[in-house]
Each structure stands twice: as structure tokens, then as C-alpha cells.
Amino acid sequence: MPARxxxxxxxxxxxxxxxxxxxxxxxxxxxxxxxxxxxxxxxTVADIAERAEVGRTTFFRYFGDKQEVAFSDEQRxxxxxxxxxxALPPVDDLAGALAQIREVVVLLCGELAADGExxxxxxxxxxxxxxxRDRAARKFHLLCEVFRDNMLARGAPRxxxxxxPQLALACxxxxxxxxxxxxxxxxxxxxxxxxxxxxxxxxxxx
Amino acid sequence: MPARxxxxxxxxxxxxxxxxxxxxxxxxxxxxxxxxxxxxxxxTVADIAERAEVGRTTFFRYFGDKQEVAFSDEQRxxxxxxxxxxALPPVDDLAGALAQIREVVVLLCGELAADGExxxxxxxxxxxxxxxRDRAARKFHLLCEVFRDNMLARGAPRxxxxxxPQLALACxxxxxxxxxxxxxxxxxxxxxxxxxxxxxxxxxxx
DNA sequence: TTCTAAGTGGTACTGAGTACCATACCGAAC
DNA sequence: GTTCGGTATGGTACTCAGTACCACTTAGAA
Numbered sequence: 001m002p003a004r005x006x007x008x009x010x011x012x013x014x015x016x017x018x019x020x021x022x023x024x025x026x027x028x029x030x031x032x033x034x035x036x037x038x039x040x041x042x043x044t045v046a047d048i049a050e051r052a053e054v055g056r057t058t059f060f061r062y063f064g065d066k067q068e069v070a071f072s073d074e075q076r077x078x079x080x081x082x083x084x085x086x087a088l089p090p091v092d093d094l095a096g097a098l099a100q101i102r103e104v105v106v107l108l109c110g111e112l113a114a115d116g117e118x119x120x121x122x123x124x125x126x127x128x129x130x131x132x133r134d135r136a137a138r139k140f141h142l143l144c145e146v147f148r149d150n151m152l153a154r155g156a157p158r159x160x161x162x163x164x165p166q167l168a169l170a171c172x173x174x175x176x177x178x179x180x181x182x183x184x185x186x187x188x189x190x191x192x193x194x195x196x197x198x199x200x201x202x203x204x205x206x
Numbered sequence: 207m208p209a210r211x212x213x214x215x216x217x218x219x220x221x222x223x224x225x226x227x228x229x230x231x232x233x234x235x236x237x238x239x240x241x242x243x244x245x246x247x248x249x250t251v252a253d254i255a256e257r258a259e260v261g262r263t264t265f266f267r268y269f270g271d272k273q274e275v276a277f278s279d280e281q282r283x284x285x286x287x288x289x290x291x292x293a294l295p296p297v298d299d300l301a302g303a304l305a306q307i308r309e310v311v312v313l314l315c316g317e318l319a320a321d322g323e324x325x326x327x328x329x330x331x332x333x334x335x336x337x338x339r340d341r342a343a344r345k346f347h348l349l350c351e352v353f354r355d356n357m358l359a360r361g362a363p364r365x366x367x368x369x370x371p372q373l374a375l376a377c378x379x380x381x382x383x384x385x386x387x388x389x390x391x392x393x394x395x396x397x398x399x400x401x402x403x404x405x406x407x408x409x410x411x412x
Numbered sequence: 413t414t415c416t417a418a419g420t421g422g423t424a425c426t427g428a429g430t431a432c433c434a435t436a437c438c439g440a441a442c
Numbered sequence: 443g444t445t446c447g448g449t450a451t452g453g454t455a456c457t458c459a460g461t462a463c464c465a466c467t468t469a470g471a472a
Binding site for chain 3 (some may be wrong): 443444445446447448449450451452453454455456457458459460461462463464465466467468469470471472
């Protein structure tokens with residue numbers, strides 16, 4: 001293929017970038033393998049670097065710390081959720097806002113369950129390591145802030161923009177716990193948690 | 207006072223225990239002072255130990271890690287909440303369960319606000335340090351588990367026992383965020399978050 | 413007074429995370 | 443193809459959190 005056509009082929013990022021991508025994957029793979037073998041606590045960053053065939057220094061260029069490697073595709077997920085949420089029309093009442101986030105979250109649960117093996121490994125890792133549970137919580141709260149800011153930008157009242165994402169998180173966590181780490185059961189459990197919230201209070205007669 | 211009356215005076219714990227209590231307080235005080243001066247990240251455990259006039263080793267005998275010292279009275283709070291919650295009659299519907307936790311949490315918010323200065327310092331510390339935010343999240347989730355187990359032990363259905371505490375946590379966090387670290391506003395904000403949840407869905411006409 | 417268990421502080425270690433440096437290599441421009 | 447600039451790499455050396463182990467002190471009971 002003549003060189004002047006090269007620019008017309010978008011499906012070939014420069015070598016630099018491909019190498020970076022490759023190194024990243026190697027590190028993640030190495031880390032997950034070692035974590036599965038020995039548990040998070042008994043694996044050192046040096047171990048991971050060695051198996052991934054990179055220097056210890058390089059590990060920290062790709063991941064801010066040891067925990068971060070266990071959340072390798074969290075950023076992708078956040079971006080996906082943000083995008084989905086932004087696509088929906090603005091609302092300014094609590095029930096409506098929650099219904100919207102419900103849609104988005106349930107959709108994503110399905111996607112997560114698609115890569116069931118990875119989901120299972122990740123969940124197990126997080127469930128068994130307090131430090132990773134903490135970090136997972138941070139990720140979730142970051143996500144809440146994204147939803148909140150998105151809603152605020154669309155003129156939702158502050159109380160709603162703050163509360164709705166937190167409630168959604170509660171439903172997700174409950175669903176996650178109730179599904180016991182089974183990716184196939186996740187979507188259903190989460191959706192039913194959302195349903196419970198809406199229905200419980202609607203039918204309440206005081 | 208003759209020795210044989212000593213046992214009849216309950217208001218005097220043995221010296222050992224008093225010393226322990228004292229050392230603990232010294233460490234907490236030293237830590238909070240240093241954190242306020244230089245920020246959590248720029249204070250080493252050695253610094254804290256030195257100012258508290260104990261050995262570095264001793265610090266770790268009182269607190270499992272550096273973060274823990276920032277949550278010095280968390281255990282007391284958990285015990286208090288547990289006790290309050292246990293005193294209430296069993297319920298097995300979501301709305302009822304949430305109303306119960308609401309009572310308990312709102313009550314405690316009042317108590318927290320009472321020691322306003324400490325609350326402010328603690329909140330600020332946590333808000334400004336991601337590592338402490340993570341740890342705070344862990345504490346909250348531990349608390350959720352306490353509520354959950356308490357409800358399960360009283361025969362509540364699992365979905366309710368799991369979901370209700372998570373929703374309550376959502377309300378608390380929302381209230382906390384909306385009150386902007388002001389202890390005086392905390393109780394009101396949290397209570398109104400709970401109210402929103404109940405009312406939003408009750409009045410919903412689909 | 414004596415004995416035991418609890419508490420203390422010191423030393424020495426591992427491992428996470430950072431700063432810095434010299435080297436290697438991609439990619440573009442000549 | 444050669445050269446050149448910026449980027450990625452891996453190594454060394456450091457700080458600090460956290461742990462294990464030690465000898466020493468001291469509260470409190472016998």
C-alpha cells in the first residue's frame with residue numbers, strides 16, 4: 001500500500017501507542033494471575049513487574065499504585081456511564097432522576113455480566129481485600145459526583161442532584177450483595193432493588 | 207479510707223487502664239494538632255509519636271495504621287448506633303425499616319453536632335484526603351452490615367435487610383454533603399434527605 | 413517483697429511509592 | 443539513511459508505613 005494512503009487507514013495507531021497498550025495489558029494480566037495464585041496481599045509490585053517483563057518503575061508509570069491495577073477498566077466504565085447518562089433528557093424530580101440512573105446502571109450491569117469471568121475475578125478480589133473495597137468505594141463515589149455534576153449542569157435542584165446518585169449507588173450495592181458475586185444474577189438483583197425503592201414508598205399508606 | 211472499702215468504689219479504674227486511656231488521648235491530640243498544622247500527608251507516624259511522647263512502636267499498638275487515628279471515636283459511635291437500633295421493634299417492610307434507621311441516625315447526628323469543633327476538624331480531614339475518604343467509606347459499610355445483621359436476626363427478609371441500610375447511608379451521605387461540613391446544619395439536611403425519599407415516591411403518580 | 417503479665421521503646425526488616433538519571437527508541441524532518 | 447527531539451524505559455537510592463522481635467520496665471496480685 002502506497003504511503004500516501006496510510007493516513008486514510010485509521011485502524012492503525014502508531015507503534016508507540018500500541019506498545020503502551022500492550023505493556024498495560026501485560027501488567028494487568030500478570031497482576032491478575034499472581035493475585036489469583038497468592039492473593040493480593042502476598043504479591044509485591046516487583047513480582048508483578050517481573051512477570052510482566054517490565055521494570056518496577058514502569059509499573060508505577062502505568063498505575064498510580066498497586067490497588068489501581070485491580071481496577072484497570074474502571075475508567076472505561078465511568079466514561080460509558082457518563083455518556084449514557086448525558087444522552088437522556090433532563091429531569092428535576094427525585095423519582096425521575098432515579099429512574100434515569102436506573103436505566104443507565106441496569107444497562108451497564110448487562111455489559112459487565114457479558115465478560116463474566118473477568119467480573120467474577122474482580123469481584124472476588126475486591127470482596128476479599130478491605131483495601132480494595134475501600135478503593136472500590138472511592139470509584140463509586142467518583143461516579144456519583146459525575147452524575148451529580150451532570151444533573152447540576154442541566155439545572156436540577158442541588159438536593160436532587162446529590163441524593164439521586166447516592167440512592168442509585170445504594171441500589172447497585174444492594175443488588176451486588178444480593179447477587180452474591182454471580183454476574184448472571186447481577187442485573188436482575190440491581191433492577192429489583194431499584195423497583196423496591198419506587199414501589200415500597202408508592203404503596204405506603206400512612 | 208481502709209483498703210477493704212476500695213472495691214466498693216467503682217469510679218476508679220486501675221492505673222493500668224487509666225494510663226492506657228491517657229496515652230491514647232495524647233496520641234489523638236498530637237495527631238490532630240499535626241494534621242491541622244501540616245496536613246495528613248505531610249505528617250509521619252514518627253512525628254505523631256514524638257509529639258505524643260511515646261515510641262513509634264507504641265503508636266501502632268494503639269492504632270492499626272496511620273489512618274485509624276483520624277477515626278478515634280468511630281467505634282464508640284458504632285456501638286451507640288447498634289444499641290439504639292436494637293432497642294427498636296422489628297419491622298420487615300422497606301419503608302418501615304428505613305424509618306427506623308432514620309430515627310437512629312438523626313438522633314446520632316444531633317450528638318455529633320454537639321461536639322461541633324471535633325466534628326468540623328474530622329470532616330475537613332476526611333474531605334481533603336482521598337485515603338481517609340476511602341477509610342470513612344469502609345466504616346460506613348461496616349455500619350450497614352451491623353444494621354443488616356441486626357435486621358436479619360429479627361427475621362426481616364434479606365432484600366430489605368440489605369437494601370434499607372444502604373438507602374439510609376445514601377441519605378446520610380447526601381445530608382452530609384448538602385450541609386457542607388457545618389455540624390449545625392447536619393441533622394436537618396440528613397432528616398430532609400430521608401423525608402425526600404419517603405415523599406418523592408409516595409406522591410408519585412405514574 | 414516477689415512474681416507474673418502487661419506495656420514500653422528500640423532495632424532491624426520488608427515493601428510501597430517517589431525522585432532522579434542515563435539510556436533506548438519511536439517518529440518526524442531533512 | 444541520518445539526525446534529532448521527545449517519549450518511554452529501567453536502574454539506583456531514598457522516605458516512610460507497617461511488622462517482628464527484642465530486652466526492659468512496671469502495675470498489681472500473691
